[in-house]
Amino acid sequence: MTLRPRPKSKLPGADSEPRGDRELVHAARAGDTIAFDNLFYRYRDGINRLAISITKDPSAAEEIVVDTFVRAHRAIARLEPDDSLRPWLYRVAINLSYNRQPRKGVTFSSLDDGVLDLPTEGESPSEAAERAERRRVVLECVEALGPKHRIVVVLCYLNGLNLAEIAEIVEVPVGTVKSRLHYALRTLRVRLSAHPGLDFEPAALFAAIERQMPPLKVHKGRAR
Amino acid sequence: MRLLSRSPLALADRLLVDAALDEAFAPLQARSSNVGAARVRAAVRWTRAEPRPVRGVAFLARVGELSVAAVISAFLFGASITSVSPVTDLTQDTVSTGVWMLNGRTALQRPMSSRVADSRLTAGDDADNAAIVRRAAARQDLEPLPTSSIR
Numbered sequence: 001m002t003l004r005p006r007p008k009s010k011l012p013g014a015d016s017e018p019r020g021d022r023e024l025v026h027a028a029r030a031g032d033t034i035a036f037d038n039l040f041y042r043y044r045d046g047i048n049r050l051a052i053s054i055t056k057d058p059s060a061a062e063e064i065v066v067d068t069f070v071r072a073h074r075a076i077a078r079l080e081p082d083d084s085l086r087p088w089l090y091r092v093a094i095n096l097s098y099n100r101q102p103r104k105g106v107t108f109s110s111l112d113d114g115v116l117d118l119p120t121e122g123e124s125p126s127e128a129a130e131r132a133e134r135r136r137v138v139l140e141c142v143e144a145l146g147p148k149h150r151i152v153v154v155l156c157y158l159n160g161l162n163l164a165e166i167a168e169i170v171e172v173p174v175g176t177v178k179s180r181l182h183y184a185l186r187t188l189r190v191r192l193s194a195h196p197g198l199d200f201e202p203a204a205l206f207a208a209i210e211r212q213m214p215p216l217k218v219h220k221g222r223a224r
Numbered sequence: 225m226r227l228l229s230r231s232p233l234a235l236a237d238r239l240l241v242d243a244a245l246d247e248a249f250a251p252l253q254a255r256s257s258n259v260g261a262a263r264v265r266a267a268v269r270w271t272r273a274e275p276r277p278v279r280g281v282a283f284l285a286r287v288g289e290l291s292v293a294a295v296i297s298a299f300l301f302g303a304s305i306t307s308v309s310p311v312t313d314l315t316q317d318t319v320s321t322g323v324w325m326l327n328g329r330t331a332l333q334r335p336m337s338s339r340v341a342d343s344r345l346t347a348g349d350d351a352d353n354a355a356i357v358r359r360a361a362a363r364q365d366l367e368p369l370p371t372s373s374i375r
Binding site: 033036037040041044045048049052053061062065066067069070073074131134135138139142153157158185188189192 | 237238240241242244245246247248249251252253255256257258259261263264265267268271
């Protein structure tokens with residue numbers, strides 16, 4: 001198991017657009033289509049990932065992205081200036097995703113459909129296969145969670161939102177979000193322990209940490 | 225060592241689950257959408273909301289519909305009640321005067337023939353005459369009258 005730093009929420013367009021959400025909303029309300037496009041490109045990928053994680057249908061997720069921003073375009077005149085746009089958009093996307101009926105005859109088994117598990121640099125095919133198997137098991141365990149706990153895990157680990165933002169999206173207190181996240185992680189830990197061959201053990205974790213840490217240089221100081 | 229004060233999940237377990245989730249969601253995080261802003265603009269143009277009708281006008285229209293329905297109902301109810309009252313039969317009165325004849329139930333017609341020609345009207349007279357003759361013969365000791373005296 002390899003450790004990597006927690007990915008921050010990706011905000012495409014944020015680098016090229018210095019204005020914040022509030023300024024962009026004001027500009028879009030005044031009829032600035034470029035500002036609305038910047039908002040779209042800023043939150044497009046996050047909403048797409050969230051919709052895929054719920055519907056497991058990439059094409060449906062794209063439609064949900066479009067529907068979400070169509071609603072935002074209609075409602076942008078009614079949005080309060082102090083309201084944050086991101087929780088509002090994610091809330092609309094979650095509702096659209098849950099209300100969307102699955103297409104007849106089309107089933108998507110897991111979140112990782114369509115994702116190639118090719119070996120990365122310095123990784124053998126067997127290690128790549130083991131990594132793919134680990135990911136499949138983890139995603140199955142996430143899918144087995146209840147909807148309230150699953151959406152908290154997805155918003156936290158997939159979209160990189162903090163607890164306050166998640167609380168605003170799911171419209172519960174922050175303490176409830178903490179409780180749900182804790183319960184979900186504990187359940188995941190128990191379920192992952194049922195797969196001892198996949199290195200879901202703390203010993204493997206610490207071994208990975210030791211492998212990634214640079215070796216300590218011991219300087220022999222002169223004793224005075 | 226525990227991450228949260230009341231959490232029974234150890235830090236090592238928490239880090240383990242964190243790492244497993246990060247690794248599991250990594251391919252999905254690298255995924256980007258191909259939807260462009262032009263598609264949203266087109267969708268906004270196609271699904272542009274129609275202007276809402278004024279609420280006051282809609283309320284007045286509804287009140288008008290209800291009042292028309294009430295008037296029609298009242299008319300039908302009143303008509304059904306007034307049709308029960310007896311209507312004078314003009315045909316019977318006309319027939320009783322003897323000027324008109326009732327042909328069938330409602331059709332009226334003038335008498336087509338004279339009193340002599342109508343056997344229903346003259347039959348009673350003949351019978352009365354025959355009875356008079358018979359009573360007179362009985363008073364005259366059963367002496368039969370000549371047939372020529374009977375008309």
